Amino acid sequence: MECKHIDISDEISTAIKSKTPIVALEVASIFLNLQYPENVELVKSLINAIKEYGVVPALMYVANGRIKVGLSDSDIDFLGHNRENISRISKRDLPIALAANETGNMLLSAVIYIASKVGIKVVSASSIAGVNKELLEGFESSYDIESLSASNVLLVCSGIRPGYNIKETMTKLEEKEIYVAGFKTDYLPSFYYSNSDVRLSYRLETPQAIAVSYNIKNSLEIDSSYLLLNPVLKSHEINEEDIEKAITEAFNEARQREIKGTDFNDYMFRRVRELTNGASKTSFLHNINSNAQLAAWISFAMFKEGTPHVVKANVSDNIKKVADPILTANSNNNSSKIMDFYLWLFAVKRFAQTYDACKMIFNNLSPERQASLKEEFEKTIS
Structure with missing residues (x-):
């Protein structure tokens, strides 16, 4: 869809028109959490990884009151160098930010909205904000969930951002009729640990099964988004009690020191990393990479699912109804549990x-x- 406030690069525009697989990357979390040049190096490595799958990466930000979809190397370098001097722009902020000719990183809610508006189906992010715990009251709210409800994308992320209530977030997702499924997991994950006490309705085993289910959703003209949860690997998990304790301690320290804005994000990321002996940063880097690559697989599989030569055999065997496993067809057929x-x-x-x-x-x-x-x-x- 055309919009006079959006500038789409020739590469992205051509990919949209030709229905070439595309993944929109939310990179604000990278630029906000990592210092230059590490932030730029990570973003460029994600771009190269996605291209290896034959998929076009689409990055976005707001530049002087214009939404840019498809960034150049100079744009990426600019964001990496100026992380402390530009705005953080959510979907809610877009109208005033554009009118004020602001420049800033687009947060996940804005990326979801713009991706859906221009026709990009798959978005990759680190995690989503959920329903607040008392700890974060007054700092953030579930703009991500509202944007998912009002848009139509498939979002790949590693779960609920630390500091949010997982049970209440799941309730909110269900109220908003957002489709939630796990990739090789039965449980709604947090960003740093894979299991919670919240069971999911469905578990999917392959990118192909995810692509088929998303395309069926669209063929039925169901407009809300699809949230696919890709949990952190066991080798990179942090114990729930340990990470929650570290986040609470870092937050209380930041509040006592009256640290705000970008300085607050810097302090939280650095302090939690220190309190977990570097484990939180390792998990962050792993999840960012894993989600981008899974999103690329899914985007490519969506493209193949729409062609005459798609291989659809045994897709149903790769979808498990968690609450009622007996409904899963041919559950003993292990040969279909692969891409x-x-x-x-x-x-x-x-x-x-x-x-x-x-x-x-x-x-x-x-x-x-x-x-x-x-x-x-x-x-x-x-």
Whole structure:
């Protein structure tokens, strides 16, 4: 959709019109939490990782009262250098920020809204803000949830931001009719730990199953968004009690010192990192990378699902109804619990220019080379 306040780069505009897979990246959390040059290096590595999947990355920010969709290297360097001197702009802030010719990072609620408005289906972020605990009262509210409800995207993130009430956030998501599912998890995760006491309705095992379910949602003209939760790996988890204690301690210290604005974010990220001996930063970096790559897989699978050569076999086997597992079809068929092999060759290995050519080339390889690729595939998926 055209809008006189939005400038879309030629690359993104062409990708939207040609229905090329695209992922919108929320990068405000990176620029706000990391110092230069680490923030710029991480953003550029995410861009390169997404491109490896044959997917176009779309970054956004507000520049002198204009919304820019599709950033250049100079734009990214500018945001990295000027993280302390520019605004933080949510969806609610957009009208006044544009009228005032502001420049700033677009927070997740704004990225969700603009992505949906211009026709980008998949968004990757670190986490979402939820329903406040008493700790954060007066600091943030669930703008992310309101934006998800009013938009139509598939958001990949690692769960609920620390400091928010997970049970009440789930209730809010359900009230707003936002579709919530877990990627290889039965539980609604927090950002730093994978299990909570809130069970999800559905668990999906492959990007292909996610793509099919999202496209069916759109074919039924159901307009609210789809929230896919990609939990932190066990190896990067932080004990719930430890992380909540660290956040509370850092918050109370910041409040006593009357630290506000960007300084507040800097202090919280740095202090929690210190209190967890660096574990919080390690989890943050892992989740950012994992979510971007999963979003790229899903975006590509959506594109394949819309073509005549899609492989839809056994998609239902990769969707588990958590509350009632008996409804899952063929649950003992472990062979379907993986991404399609040829899709993996095409999307990840960039095996050929087209899906059909990928299959043809593989079938003409020597038996030894075929066996080697299949072994690599099994190791990657597991």
